[in-house]
Amino acid sequence: MTRIDINEKILSKNDMAADRLRKRFKETGTAVINIASAPGSGKTTLLEKILPQLKTRYRLAVIEGDLRTENDANRLRALGVNAVQIQTGDACHLEAVQIEKLLDDLQTDNLDLLIIENIGNLVCPASYDLGEDAMFVMLSVAEGDDKPAKYPTIFHNAGYFILNKTDLAPYTDFDIQKCLNNALSVNSKLKLFTLSARTGEGINKLIEAIEGIIKNKKEGGVLK
Ligand SMILES: Nc1nc2c(ncn2[C@@H]2O[C@H](COP(=O)(O)OP(=O)(O)O)[C@@H](O)[C@H]2O)c(=O)[nH]1
Numbered sequence: 337m338t339r340i341d342i343n344e345k346i347l348s349k350n351d352m353a354a355d356r357l358r359k360r361f362k363e364t365g366t367a368v369i370n371i372a373s374a375p376g377s378g379k380t381t382l383l384e385k386i387l388p389q390l391k392t393r394y395r396l397a398v399i400e401g402d403l404r405t406e407n408d409a410n411r412l413r414a415l416g417v418n419a420v421q422i423q424t425g426d427a428c429h430l431e432a433v434q435i436e437k438l439l440d441d442l443q444t445d446n447l448d449l450l451i452i453e454n455i456g457n458l459v460c461p462a463s464y465d466l467g468e469d470a471m472f473v474m475l476s477v478a479e480g481d482d483k484p485a486k487y488p489t490i491f492h493n494a495g496y497f498i499l500n501k502t503d504l505a506p507y508t509d510f511d512i513q514k515c516l517n518n519a520l521s522v523n524s525k526l527k528l529f530t531l532s533a534r535t536g537e538g539i540n541k542l543i544e545a546i547e548g549i550i551k552n553k554k555e556g557g558v559l560k
Protein backbone atom coordinates (compact mmCIF):
# COMPACT_ATOMS: atom_id res chain seq x y z
CA MET A 337 0.00 0.00 0.00
CA THR A 338 1.39 3.41 -0.88
CA ARG A 339 1.60 6.33 1.49
CA ILE A 340 -1.00 8.24 -0.51
CA ASP A 341 -3.48 5.34 -0.04
CA ILE A 342 -3.07 5.58 3.73
CA ASN A 343 -3.64 9.34 3.71
CA GLU A 344 -6.74 8.92 1.58
CA LYS A 345 -8.19 6.40 4.05
CA ILE A 346 -7.59 8.73 7.00
CA LEU A 347 -9.21 11.60 5.16
CA SER A 348 -12.25 9.61 4.14
CA LYS A 349 -12.83 8.49 7.75
CA ASN A 350 -12.69 12.17 8.71
CA ASP A 351 -15.01 13.09 5.84
CA MET A 352 -17.58 10.56 7.06
CA ALA A 353 -17.48 12.02 10.56
CA ALA A 354 -17.71 15.54 9.10
CA ASP A 355 -20.81 14.49 7.14
CA ARG A 356 -22.42 13.21 10.35
CA LEU A 357 -21.64 16.54 12.01
CA ARG A 358 -23.05 18.49 9.07
CA LYS A 359 -26.28 16.48 9.18
CA ARG A 360 -26.70 17.07 12.92
CA PHE A 361 -25.87 20.79 12.71
CA LYS A 362 -28.37 21.12 9.86
CA GLU A 363 -31.12 19.51 11.96
CA THR A 364 -30.41 21.78 14.92
CA GLY A 365 -29.72 24.95 12.88
CA THR A 366 -26.34 25.39 14.55
CA ALA A 367 -23.92 27.52 12.52
CA VAL A 368 -20.30 26.34 12.72
CA ILE A 369 -17.20 28.42 12.05
CA ASN A 370 -13.71 26.89 11.84
CA ILE A 371 -10.85 29.41 12.32
CA ALA A 372 -7.28 28.68 11.25
CA SER A 373 -4.07 30.70 11.29
CA ALA A 374 -0.42 30.44 12.28
CA PRO A 375 0.22 30.48 16.05
CA GLY A 376 -0.07 34.01 17.41
CA SER A 377 -1.99 35.68 14.57
CA GLY A 378 -4.65 36.63 17.08
CA LYS A 379 -7.45 34.04 16.85
CA THR A 380 -8.19 33.93 20.58
CA THR A 381 -7.78 37.70 20.96
CA LEU A 382 -10.35 38.21 18.21
CA LEU A 383 -12.76 35.84 19.97
CA GLU A 384 -12.21 37.74 23.22
CA LYS A 385 -13.16 40.93 21.36
CA ILE A 386 -16.26 39.75 19.49
CA LEU A 387 -17.84 37.10 21.72
CA PRO A 388 -18.93 39.39 24.59
CA GLN A 389 -21.19 41.16 22.03
CA LEU A 390 -22.34 38.04 20.20
CA LYS A 391 -23.16 36.11 23.37
CA THR A 392 -25.77 38.68 24.37
CA ARG A 393 -27.71 37.84 21.20
CA TYR A 394 -26.91 34.19 20.45
CA ARG A 395 -26.42 30.89 22.28
CA LEU A 396 -22.83 30.03 21.50
CA ALA A 397 -19.86 27.90 22.51
CA VAL A 398 -16.21 27.58 21.49
CA ILE A 399 -13.96 24.57 21.00
CA GLU A 400 -10.31 25.52 21.44
CA GLY A 401 -7.54 23.44 19.90
CA ASP A 402 -3.92 23.51 21.05
CA LEU A 403 -1.17 20.95 21.44
CA ARG A 404 -1.09 21.52 25.17
CA THR A 405 -2.59 23.74 27.93
CA GLU A 406 -6.10 25.01 28.67
CA ASN A 407 -4.93 28.61 28.31
CA ASP A 408 -7.22 29.66 25.45
CA ALA A 409 -10.35 28.02 26.87
CA ASN A 410 -9.57 29.71 30.20
CA ARG A 411 -9.23 33.11 28.51
CA LEU A 412 -12.73 32.74 27.05
CA ARG A 413 -14.27 31.27 30.22
CA ALA A 414 -13.03 34.38 32.04
CA LEU A 415 -15.48 36.32 29.83
CA GLY A 416 -18.37 33.97 30.61
CA VAL A 417 -18.10 32.12 27.29
CA ASN A 418 -18.80 28.37 27.26
CA ALA A 419 -15.45 26.99 26.04
CA VAL A 420 -13.80 23.56 25.99
CA GLN A 421 -10.20 22.78 25.18
CA ILE A 422 -8.95 19.92 23.02
CA GLN A 423 -5.26 19.13 23.58
CA THR A 424 -3.94 17.21 20.59
CA GLY A 425 -0.51 16.28 22.00
CA ASP A 426 1.50 16.68 18.81
CA ALA A 427 -1.20 16.60 16.13
CA CYS A 428 -1.28 19.68 13.92
CA HIS A 429 -5.06 19.74 13.26
CA LEU A 430 -8.42 18.94 14.82
CA GLU A 431 -10.47 16.02 13.48
CA ALA A 432 -14.23 15.67 13.10
CA VAL A 433 -14.45 12.74 15.56
CA GLN A 434 -12.93 14.95 18.26
CA ILE A 435 -15.71 17.48 17.68
CA GLU A 436 -18.36 14.71 17.74
CA LYS A 437 -17.23 13.63 21.20
CA LEU A 438 -17.92 17.10 22.62
CA LEU A 439 -21.40 17.67 21.18
CA ASP A 440 -23.30 16.42 24.22
CA ASP A 441 -21.11 18.19 26.79
CA LEU A 442 -21.50 21.44 24.88
CA GLN A 443 -25.22 20.83 24.25
CA THR A 444 -24.66 21.94 20.68
CA ASP A 445 -28.24 21.00 19.75
CA ASN A 446 -29.31 24.11 21.67
CA LEU A 447 -26.70 26.43 20.13
CA ASP A 448 -26.99 29.07 17.43
CA LEU A 449 -23.23 29.20 16.90
CA LEU A 450 -20.26 26.91 17.48
CA ILE A 451 -16.80 28.37 16.86
CA ILE A 452 -13.81 26.05 16.51
CA GLU A 453 -10.33 27.57 16.92
CA ASN A 454 -8.09 25.12 15.08
CA ILE A 455 -4.46 24.25 15.85
CA GLY A 456 -2.06 27.06 14.88
CA ASN A 457 -0.69 26.44 11.41
CA LEU A 458 -1.68 27.07 7.81
CA VAL A 459 -1.20 23.53 6.51
CA CYS A 460 -2.99 20.63 8.28
CA PRO A 461 -6.32 22.33 9.17
CA ALA A 462 -6.90 22.89 5.44
CA SER A 463 -7.38 19.16 4.84
CA TYR A 464 -9.70 18.22 7.70
CA ASP A 465 -13.35 19.06 7.25
CA LEU A 466 -15.06 19.66 10.61
CA GLY A 467 -18.58 19.96 9.20
CA GLU A 468 -18.32 23.74 9.31
CA ASP A 469 -20.47 26.22 7.42
CA ALA A 470 -17.62 28.68 7.10
CA MET A 471 -13.85 28.42 7.24
CA PHE A 472 -12.02 31.58 8.34
CA VAL A 473 -8.31 31.87 7.56
CA MET A 474 -6.39 34.57 9.42
CA LEU A 475 -3.02 36.27 8.93
CA SER A 476 -1.52 39.18 10.83
CA VAL A 477 0.50 42.01 9.33
CA ALA A 478 3.65 40.73 11.05
CA GLU A 479 3.71 37.52 9.01
CA GLY A 480 4.53 38.57 5.43
CA ASP A 481 2.21 39.60 2.62
CA ASP A 482 3.14 36.61 0.43
CA LYS A 483 1.64 33.95 2.71
CA PRO A 484 -1.54 33.38 0.64
CA ALA A 485 0.65 32.44 -2.34
CA LYS A 486 2.83 30.17 -0.17
CA TYR A 487 -0.05 28.37 1.60
CA PRO A 488 -2.69 28.35 -1.15
CA THR A 489 -4.67 25.29 -0.05
CA ILE A 490 -6.08 26.88 3.07
CA PHE A 491 -6.83 30.13 1.25
CA HIS A 492 -8.50 28.12 -1.49
CA ASN A 493 -10.67 26.17 0.97
CA ALA A 494 -11.62 29.14 3.16
CA GLY A 495 -14.55 31.45 2.52
CA TYR A 496 -13.34 34.32 4.71
CA PHE A 497 -9.91 35.95 5.04
CA ILE A 498 -9.21 38.00 8.15
CA LEU A 499 -6.11 40.19 8.12
CA ASN A 500 -5.43 41.08 11.76
CA LYS A 501 -3.18 43.50 13.69
CA THR A 502 -3.72 46.46 11.35
CA ASP A 503 -2.66 48.64 14.31
CA LEU A 504 0.88 47.31 13.76
CA ALA A 505 0.95 47.98 10.01
CA PRO A 506 2.86 51.31 10.31
CA TYR A 507 5.73 49.45 11.99
CA THR A 508 6.12 46.72 9.36
CA ASP A 509 6.84 46.57 5.63
CA PHE A 510 3.66 44.54 5.09
CA ASP A 511 1.76 45.66 1.97
CA ILE A 512 -1.92 45.14 2.86
CA GLN A 513 -3.25 45.60 -0.67
CA LYS A 514 -0.65 43.24 -2.10
CA CYS A 515 -1.61 40.61 0.47
CA LEU A 516 -5.33 40.96 -0.26
CA ASN A 517 -4.62 40.70 -3.99
CA ASN A 518 -2.48 37.63 -3.34
CA ALA A 519 -5.34 36.04 -1.44
CA LEU A 520 -7.87 36.90 -4.14
CA SER A 521 -5.63 35.48 -6.83
CA VAL A 522 -5.75 32.13 -4.96
CA ASN A 523 -9.49 32.38 -4.29
CA SER A 524 -11.47 35.18 -5.92
CA LYS A 525 -14.55 34.38 -3.80
CA LEU A 526 -12.84 35.11 -0.44
CA LYS A 527 -14.66 37.65 1.71
CA LEU A 528 -12.05 40.06 3.08
CA PHE A 529 -11.81 41.60 6.55
CA THR A 530 -8.97 43.85 7.66
CA LEU A 531 -9.14 44.55 11.37
CA SER A 532 -7.38 44.95 14.67
CA ALA A 533 -8.49 42.61 17.43
CA ARG A 534 -6.53 44.91 19.78
CA THR A 535 -8.22 48.23 18.97
CA GLY A 536 -11.49 46.85 17.60
CA GLU A 537 -11.07 48.69 14.28
CA GLY A 538 -12.93 46.77 11.58
CA ILE A 539 -14.57 44.19 13.86
CA ASN A 540 -18.15 45.35 13.29
CA LYS A 541 -18.02 44.22 9.67
CA LEU A 542 -16.90 40.77 10.82
CA ILE A 543 -19.62 40.58 13.48
CA GLU A 544 -22.20 41.40 10.77
CA ALA A 545 -20.79 38.62 8.59
CA ILE A 546 -21.02 36.12 11.46
CA GLU A 547 -24.61 37.18 12.10
CA GLY A 548 -25.27 36.55 8.39
CA ILE A 549 -23.83 33.03 8.71
CA ILE A 550 -26.10 32.33 11.70
CA LYS A 551 -29.18 33.71 9.87
CA ASN A 552 -28.36 31.72 6.76
CA LYS A 553 -28.08 28.52 8.78
CA LYS A 554 -31.45 29.09 10.45
CA GLU A 555 -32.96 29.57 6.99
CA GLY A 556 -31.35 26.33 5.78
CA GLY A 557 -28.94 27.90 3.27
CA VAL A 558 -25.56 26.48 2.29
CA LEU A 559 -22.37 28.54 2.71
CA LYS A 560 -18.67 27.49 2.75
N1 LIG B 1 -0.97 44.70 18.36
C1 LIG B 1 -1.84 43.69 18.26
N2 LIG B 1 -1.60 42.55 18.92
C2 LIG B 1 -2.51 41.56 18.81
C3 LIG B 1 -3.68 41.67 18.03
N3 LIG B 1 -4.35 40.50 18.09
C4 LIG B 1 -3.64 39.70 18.89
N4 LIG B 1 -2.54 40.32 19.33
C5 LIG B 1 -1.50 39.77 20.21
O1 LIG B 1 -0.90 38.68 19.55
C6 LIG B 1 -0.52 37.67 20.50
C7 LIG B 1 -1.10 36.33 20.11
O2 LIG B 1 -2.53 36.41 20.17
P1 LIG B 1 -3.46 35.14 20.35
O3 LIG B 1 -4.86 35.64 20.31
O4 LIG B 1 -3.05 34.32 21.53
O5 LIG B 1 -3.13 34.34 19.00
P2 LIG B 1 -3.60 32.89 18.50
O6 LIG B 1 -2.45 31.97 18.77
O7 LIG B 1 -3.86 33.04 17.04
O8 LIG B 1 -4.84 32.54 19.27
C8 LIG B 1 -0.99 38.18 21.86
O9 LIG B 1 0.08 38.78 22.51
C9 LIG B 1 -2.07 39.20 21.49
O10 LIG B 1 -2.22 40.20 22.47
C10 LIG B 1 -3.90 42.91 17.34
O11 LIG B 1 -4.90 43.12 16.61
N5 LIG B 1 -2.94 43.87 17.48
Ligand SMILES: [Mg+2]
Binds near residue numbers: 379380381408453
Ligand atom coordinates in the same frame (compact mmCIF):
# COMPACT_ATOMS: atom_id res chain seq x y z
MG1 LIG C 1 -5.31 30.81 20.41
